[in-house]
Each structure stands twice: as structure tokens, then as C-alpha cells.
Amino acid sequence: MSVGAWEAFLLVLQRELRLSFRRPDQLLQPLVFFLIVTTLFPLGLSVQLSLLRDMAPAVLWVAALLSSLLSLDSLFKNDADDGTLEQLALSGQGLTVVVVAKTLAHWLVSGLALVLVSPIVGTALGIPTAAFATMLLSLGLGTLTLSWLGAIGAGLTIGVRRGNVLLSLIVLPLAMPLLIFGAGATDRAIAGSSAAGAVYFLAALCVLTCTLAPFAAAAALRITLE
Amino acid sequence: MLQGVSVSLGPNELVHISGPNGTGKTTLLRVVTGLLRPEQGSVTWHGQSIVRDRLEYQRAMAYAAHEPALKGDLTAVENLRFSVGLKRRAPLKELQSALEVTGVGACADLPARVLSAGQRRRVSLARVLAMRATLWLLDEPYANLDAAGSDLVSRLLQSHVLAGGLALVVAHRDLTLDCAVRRLELQS
Amino acid sequence: MWTWFYKLASPPYVYDVAARLIPWLFGVAALTIGYGLIDGLGIAPPDYQQGEAFRMIYVHVPAAILSVTIYTLMAVASAVALIWRIKVGHAVAAASAPIGASFTLMTLVTGSLWGKPMWGTYWAWDPRLTSELILLFLYAGVMSLRAAFEDPARGDRAAALLSVVGVVNVPIVHFSVVWWNSLHQGSTIVTLEGPKMPGSMLWPLLSMWLGFMLFYGAVLCIRVQGEVLNRERQSAWVREAVRS
Numbered sequence: 085m086s087v088g089a090w091e092a093f094l095l096v097l098q099r100e101l102r103l104s105f106r107r108p109d110q111l112l113q114p115l116v117f118f119l120i121v122t123t124l125f126p127l128g129l130s131v132q133l134s135l136l137r138d139m140a141p142a143v144l145w146v147a148a149l150l151s152s153l154l155s156l157d158s159l160f161k162n163d164a165d166d167g168t169l170e171q172l173a174l175s176g177q178g179l180t181v182v183v184v185a186k187t188l189a190h191w192l193v194s195g196l197a198l199v200l201v202s203p204i205v206g207t208a209l210g211i212p213t214a215a216f217a218t219m220l221l222s223l224g225l226g227t228l229t230l231s232w233l234g235a236i237g238a239g240l241t242i243g244v245r246r247g248n249v250l251l252s253l254i255v256l257p258l259a260m261p262l263l264i265f266g267a268g269a270t271d272r273a274i275a276g277s278s279a280a281g282a283v284y285f286l287a288a289l290c291v292l293t294c295t296l297a298p299f300a301a302a303a304a305l306r307i308t309l310e
Numbered sequence: 311m312l313q314g315v316s317v318s319l320g321p322n323e324l325v326h327i328s329g330p331n332g333t334g335k336t337t338l339l340r341v342v343t344g345l346l347r348p349e350q351g352s353v354t355w356h357g358q359s360i361v362r363d364r365l366e367y368q369r370a371m372a373y374a375a376h377e378p379a380l381k382g383d384l385t386a387v388e389n390l391r392f393s394v395g396l397k398r399r400a401p402l403k404e405l406q407s408a409l410e411v412t413g414v415g416a417c418a419d420l421p422a423r424v425l426s427a428g429q430r431r432r433v434s435l436a437r438v439l440a441m442r443a444t445l446w447l448l449d450e451p452y453a454n455l456d457a458a459g460s461d462l463v464s465r466l467l468q469s470h471v472l473a474g475g476l477a478l479v480v481a482h483r484d485l486t487l488d489c490a491v492r493r494l495e496l497q498s
Numbered sequence: 499m500w501t502w503f504y505k506l507a508s509p510p511y512v513y514d515v516a517a518r519l520i521p522w523l524f525g526v527a528a529l530t531i532g533y534g535l536i537d538g539l540g541i542a543p544p545d546y547q548q549g550e551a552f553r554m555i556y557v558h559v560p561a562a563i564l565s566v567t568i569y570t571l572m573a574v575a576s577a578v579a580l581i582w583r584i585k586v587g588h589a590v591a592a593a594s595a596p597i598g599a600s601f602t603l604m605t606l607v608t609g610s611l612w613g614k615p616m617w618g619t620y621w622a623w624d625p626r627l628t629s630e631l632i633l634l635f636l637y638a639g640v641m642s643l644r645a646a647f648e649d650p651a652r653g654d655r656a657a658a659l660l661s662v663v664g665v666v667n668v669p670i671v672h673f674s675v676v677w678w679n680s681l682h683q684g685s686t687i688v689t690l691e692g693p694k695m696p697g698s699m700l701w702p703l704l705s706m707w708l709g710f711m712l713f714y715g716a717v718l719c720i721r722v723q724g725e726v727l728n729r730e731r732q733s734a735w736v737r738e739a740v741r742s
Contacts (some may be wrong), residue, residue: 086369092396099384099392106383167379168393174343175396176369236663240656244646253642254660257635258667261674268678285677289670300663303580307655309345347583 092177093185100189114155115197121147122205133210140209141270144219145226145263147205148198152227153255155194156234157248159186160305164242173309179302187235187301195227211274218273222283225290226266232297233258239304261289312337312348317478317494321444324467324477326485329496335480336376338496339449342478343373355445369397372443376450378430382423386414386433389422394440408440409433412462427454435466446470446477507584509726510735516719516726523716530709538702554612560707561604562626564714565633566668568598572640573665576658586722588654589729591661592644593721597714599637605630625679629672636664650729 087095104111125143126136136143163169172182202223203216211219237255241247269282312334319325327335340346342353344360344367353360360367380389390405409415412432417425422433431454438446451463464487471477471489485491505511538556572594579587609627610620621627640657647653730736 087396087399095392095395099381102388103381103383163381166381167375167377168381170345170373170375171379171393172396173345174368174371174373175393176365177396178365236659240643240660241646243652244643247646250639250642250646253635254639257632257639257671258664260632261667261670264674264678285674296666300659304656304659307652307659310347310652310655 087177089177089181092175092181096172096182096185097189100186101192104189104193110155110158111193111197114151114194115201117154118147118151118198118201119205121150122209126209137210137212137274140206140211141219141267141274142263143209144202144205144211144223144270145267148195148202148223148227149230149256149259149263151198152194152230152234153248153252155190156231156238156255157251159190159235159238160242160308161238161247164308169305170309173305179305180298183235183239183301183305184298187231187298190235191228191231195231196224198227199223211270214276215270215273218279218283219270222266222269222279222286225283225286226262229262229286229290229293230255230259232293232301235301236297236304239301239308242305242308262286265289312341312496315494315496319476319478319492321474321476322471322489323492324471324479324485324487324489325492325494327478327480327494327496328482330498333496333498335496336449339373339447339478339480343371343447344368370443371445371447372438372441373447374434374438374449374451376453378427378434380422380430380433383421385419385421386425386436387418389433390437390440393437397441397443400440405436405440408436411439412436412466413459428456428459431455432459432462435463439466444475446475446479448477449480450482451479452481452483507582507586509586509589509730509733510739512586512589513723513726513739516723520716520719523712523719527709527712527716530705530712532709534702534706534709538699538706551612551615554608556702556706558605558608558612559703560710561601561608562630563707564710565598565602565605565630567711568594568601568714569633569637569661569668570665572598573661576661580655580658580662585654585729586726588658589722589725590718591658592654593718593725594714595637595641595644595657597717597721599634599641601710601714602630602634602637606634623679625672625676628679629675632671632675633668636667640664 122143125139129135129139160169163172173179175182199220202219206216206219207213233255234251237251237258240254241251244250265282265286269279269286272279272282315338317325327338329335337346341348344353344364355367355370380386381392384392386409387402387405390408391400391402394400394405406415406418409418409432412435414425414429414432414436417429417433422430425433431451435451438448446467448467451467452460455463464485467477467479467485468488471487479485506515534556539553572591575587575590575594577587578584579591606627609624609630613622613624613627614620617624640661643660644653644657647656727736727739
């Protein structure tokens with residue numbers, strides 16, 4: 085009669101998604117932040133699409149990184165504050181399954197949302213539609229990896245004062261390779277050359293992180309709970 | 311800092327942990343749950359260290375912390391479903407009746423944030439009931455409850471212990487129960 | 499052999515060993531660094547391509563090697579502390595972090611100073627310097643995380659986990675920065691690698707590297723003593739040691 089890992093994963097995923105959708109304002113805020121940040125650059129630079137196009141991948145990625153970081157802070161904090169994190173830790177399922185479900189749910193409502201909105205932003209920044217496939221793929225892989233890195237950071241900074249600043253300080257250096265390969269891939273796609281190499285590296289980083297990060301994040305949570 | 315504490319219990323036994331504030335009652339309970347690792351000493355279940363098969367041990371226990379530990383945005387029954395559901399497959403009717411036993415059946419479909427402190431305590435008790443665990447670890451289960459609520463807690467503890475369960479209860483007040491109660495008094 | 503490892507887990511033993519090692523480490527470090535500086539800065543012939551400026555290599559390269567080595571050692575000590583719950587590991591990691599960060603800063607500063615005669619500018623996003631900059635951020639993250647917790651034991655463990663995660667990242671960061679830099683192949687044909695090394699140039703470099711390592715060891719011993727005293731301040735042996 086005990087509950088298997090897959091069933092538990094689905095249950096936690098359902099819980100997370102249900103909680104997220106009951107607070108739609110909190111879902112939209114990072115998205116709006118993303119749009120605002122991407123607007124800042126044309127305002128600060130120039131109206132000419134040709135100039136913007138050079139900066140476009142970088143702008144897109146930096147904005148995506150920053151807005152993901154905003155929403156990552158609350159990944160575990162809410163549960164830690166009301167005591168439900170302890171219940172999850174004692175649920176008989178192990179924290180790793182819980183972490184995988186929570187992080188995936190987080191990506192679905194934040195990272196994936198960014199990816200879906202990116203064509204609009206991309207057009208506004210002058211990215212040609214031919215480059216969209218690479219842009220979407222690289223953003224998808226990148227935001228997923230970032231969710232994992234952020235889960236580790238969030239797990240470590242739960243009880244800390246102004247933890248969101250520390251979270252950014254911890255996660256951004258780890259995310260720099262993502263930025264390099266992700267923006268690099270989109271850059272090459274815009275230039276018309278093959279972005280395959282960069283996308284493969286991005287995918288490799290994603291796989292590496294997806295495999296190792298859950299254990300690191302679960303360990304981080306155990307440290308916080310002690 | 312807890313030092314020199316040793317306690318053991320078997321079926322049909324309840325240990326009441328008491329003592330002044332700050333002596334480490336909650337810490338002791340958390341060590342027993344496995345959330346805290348003792349620097350020296352160990353916790354064993356069925357003769358084996360709990361570190362060995364942590365998940366098995368967790369499935370046999372139910373922990374109610376000082377905080378009722380409910381998600382404010384979920385209803386009472388949803389809260390139960392998402393926490394009990396990780397330990398065992400409990401049909402919705404069973405969760406509903408657990409809430410009725412603890413007197414909050416009418417609140418089943420209300421979001422937890424609109425419930426009073428006493429009602430939330432009752433929901434967390436319902437969770438302990440629904441988990442059908444052998445070992446109950448309760449931290450201040452009487453907090454925020456009126457006289458009827460306190461009677462309820464005592465009755466639930468009694469029936470659990472008499473049916474073969476084990477319980478470790480941290481409480482400030484004295485426990486007057488119809489079953490054998492051993493007392494562990496912590497001193498600073 | 500295992501008994502020696504076992505003894506190393508004991509704070510008072512580490513305190514004593516550190517005390518005895520310090521004078522030796524400082525002594526040999528002074529000799530090797532002294533030789534390296536005199537030979538490298540004074541005696542060795544100037545490079546035909548870069549002239550006297552290349553002498554920066556005698557400080558820059560050993561500092562760079564140390565910055566990465568110390569991070570790795572910090573991560574290993576952290577892993578030992580996390581897995582086997584040996585608290586001395588945390589003391590070593592905490593003691594190493596600022597030293598490693600200083601070496602990273604030294605690498606950046608000497609690299610920047612070297613860059614001026616080479617590229618005409620103090621900073622040109624050279625792959626090695628950019629990796630070092632990111633390494634500095636990683637150090638900053640570990641040190642900030644440790645300091646952010648009110649409970650020092652928890653801070654130790656959190657920082658330990660972060661350093662282990664970071665050490666996996668160090669090669670990834672380095673590789674990605676090299677890739678990134680190759681995309682934007684500028685006019686930097688002359689890199690901060692320095693010329694091919696004949697013996698007269700190599701010996702001072704190796705000596706500097708060894709000297710820096712020993713210096714790190716000496717400073718580490720001092721800092722570990724401080725860390726151990728601080729962490730164990732409740733225990734009896736510390737009161738004895740402080741009294742004597």
C-alpha cells in the first residue's frame with residue numbers, strides 16, 4: 085500500500101501547479117519583469133533594429149536569467165516558512181523526488197512561460213524568424229538548467245536574511261556558461277551559420293545539471309532543515 | 311544542547327516529554343524524527359539505526375510540529391491529500407472522515423488560511439490520524455485548543471496507544487490519560 | 499596510515515601539527531620565493547618578443563595556478579567534512595577561501611598590468627582572465643554564504659555544499675570562456691601564456707610556484723589554528739591552550 089516514487093512525483097507536481105495557479109499574480113510578475121527588462125535596452129540604446137539585433141541574444145538571455153532568479157527565491161521558502169517542508173522531508177519519499185517535482189513545476193510556470201513569450205520579444209529586438217527555432221530551443225534548455233542551478237541556490241539560502249540577493253550572487257556565476265552557449269547559439273543562428281555546436285553544449289550542460297542537481301538541492305535542503 | 315538523554319519505548323507505550331522552556335524538548339523530538347542528526351548517540355527503530363532505512367522509518371511515523379504545517383492556499387482536505395497521499399493511498403472519503411473525527415469536517419473545503427488556530431491544529435491532528443502511523447511524534451498537540459479540543463487529543467492518544475501504537479508527546483501541561491504514561495523531564 | 503588520518507580529524511591534534519609546521523613552511527617559502535624573484539626579475543634573460551614585460555609571468559602564472567588549486571582543495575576539504583562529518587574539514591575550507599580569493603585577485607591584477615604593454619589596454623576579456631574573474635565570483639559566493647548564517651555550523655555546511663557544486667563548474671566555466679573567446683578572435687595573438695620556456699626561464703617559475711604553495715600552506719596553518727580555536731572555544735583543550 086505504499087506509494088511509489090512516480091506516483092509521489094506526480095502528486096507533488098500537482099500540488100505545486102495547483103498552488104501556483106491559485107496565485108496568478110505571482111505567476112505573471114516574473115513574466116512582466118522579463119518584458120520590462122527587455123524594453124530597457126532599446127530605450128537605452130537605439131531604435132534601429134539592425135543595431136538591436138546584435139545585442140538581441142544577450143539582452144534576451146540576461147533578462148531571462150534575471151527574471152528566473154526573481155521567481156526562484158520562493159521555490160522552497162514558502163514551504164519552509166509554514167512548516168510543510170519538514171512534512172515533505174518526512175514523507176517517506178525522500179527529498180530528491182520532492183525536489184525534482186518542485187523544480188520541474190517551477191520551470192513549467194516560469195521558464196517555459198519565458199520561452200513561449202520569447203518570439204514576441206525576439207521580434208521586437210530584431211531577431212529574424214529564421215533564428216527562432218534555435219532561440220526557442222536554447223532558451224528552453226537554458227531556463228531548465230537555470231531552474232536546477234537555482235534550486236540548489238534556493239535550498240542553500242532559505243533561512244538567510246535577504247536571501248534573494250545572495251541567491252543571485254551564488255547562481256549567476258554558475259550560470260555564466262549557460263549565457264555564453266545560449267546567447268552564442270542564437271547569435272550564430274542570426275548570422276546564418278550553424279548553431280549546432282553551441283546547442284549540443286547547452287544540451288550537455290542541461291543533462292549534467294538535471295542528473296546531479298537534484299541530489300545537491302536535496303542535500304542543501306537537509307542542511308537547512310537541520 | 312541536549313546531553314545524556316536516553317529513552318526507549320515499545321508498543322502500547324507513551325512517553326511524555328516535559329520541562330521548562332529552552333531545555334530542548336522540540337530538539338529531542340526532531341532528533342527522533344531524523345531531521346536533526348545527533349553529534350553523539352543514535353536513534354534506532356526495530357533495533358536498526360534510522361539512518362539505515364530512513365524512508366521505511368518515515369512511513370511508520372507521523373510528526374506533528376508546533377506549527378500546524380498547512381498550505382494556506384489549499385483546502386483542508388487538499389492539504390491532507392497532498393501530505394498523507396505521499397505515505398499511503400488514502401481515498402478521499404477516509405480523509406473526509408478523519409477531518410470529521412477531529413471536529414473540522416465542515417471546514418474540509420475551506421482554504422486553510424481562513425481557519426482559526428484551533429481549527430488548524432485539528433486539521434493537523436486529522437493528518438496524523440489519516441497517516442495510520444505506528445509512531446506518533448507530537449509537539450505541543452494541545453496548543454490553541456479549547457477544553458473540548460484537549461479532550462479530543464487525549465482520547466485520540468489513548469485509543470492510539472491502547473491499540474498498540476507508540477507515542478512521544480511534548481507538552482507543557484500534565485497528561486491525564488487512561489493508559490500508561492512515562493514521563494521524561496528535561497532539565498537545563 | 500589510517501591512524502594518522504584518524505588523528506587528523508581531531509582538532510587539538512591539527513592545532514599542534516599546524517603550530518609545528520608554520521616556521522618550516524614560512525622558511526622554505528621565503529627561500530623559494532626569494533630565489534624565484536631574484537632570478538626571474540633580475541637574472542633571467544628578457545624575452546625577445548615581449549621584452550621585460552614578460553617577467554610578470556613569474557607572479558601571474560603561479561598565482562593563477564594557486565587560485566584554482568586552492569579552490570579544489572577547499573572543495574575536497576568541504577566534501578570530507580560533509581560526507582564523514584569531520585569538522586576540521588570545515589575549518590580548513592573556511593581558512594582557505596580568503597587565501598584563494600586573494601590569489602585570484604593577484605592573478606587579475608598582475609594580468610591586467612601585464613595586459614597594458616601587451617594589448618595596450620588594462621582589460622581585454624582574455625579567456626584566462628575572464629575565467630579568473632568568474633572564479634573570483636565563485637569564491638565571493640562561498641564566503642558570503644558562510645557569513646550569512648547566524649548558526650556557524652549551518653553556514654559551514656551550506657558553504658561546503660556550494661564549493662563542491664562550484665568545483666564541478668570550474669572546468670565548465672573555463673571551457674565555455676575559451677569557446678566564447680574563440681568566437682571573437684580579436685587581435686590578441688599575443689596571449690598571457692608567455693614564451694616557450696628554456697631552462698633559465700623555467701626554474702624561477704617553478705620555484706615561484708613551489709614558494710607560493712608553501713606560503714599558502716603556512717598561512718593556511720595559521721588560519722586553521724584560528725578557525726579551530728574559534729569553533730572549539732567551548733571545549734576544555736582550548737582553555738588549556740589559551741592559558742599556556
